[in-house]
Amino acid sequence: MKLSADWLEVLRCPHCRGLFREEKQALCCLSCGRRYPVREGLPDLVPESGKLPGRRHPDH
Ligand SMILES: [Zn+2]
Numbered sequence: 568m569k570l571s572a573d574w575l576e577v578l579r580c581p582h583c584r585g586l587f588r589e590e591k592q593a594l595c596c597l598s599c600g601r602r603y604p605v606r607e608g609l610p611d612l613v614p615e616s617g618k619l620p621g622r623r624h625p626d627h
Contacts, residue, residue: 574587574589574610575587575588575589575594578594578610578612580596580598580599580601580603580612581612581613582596582599582601583596583598583599583601584598585597585598585599586598587603587610590602592604592605593605594610594612
């Protein structure tokens with residue numbers, strides 16, 4: 568599944584705010600080289616630790 572080019576213009580790497588390059592199943596940061604998987608056409612930019620509320624990470 569191809570991402571629209573618009574994605575690449577508005578998205579920034581959450582780690583270093585770099586620009587992305589599109590790969591087959593991922594976005595690859597041009598600055599730090601991190602890759603973020605694209606699932607069902609939507610890039611998953613959540614870092615591995617998963618800081619989003621609602622995740623299975625009870626915060627004590
Ligand atoms: Zn980056």
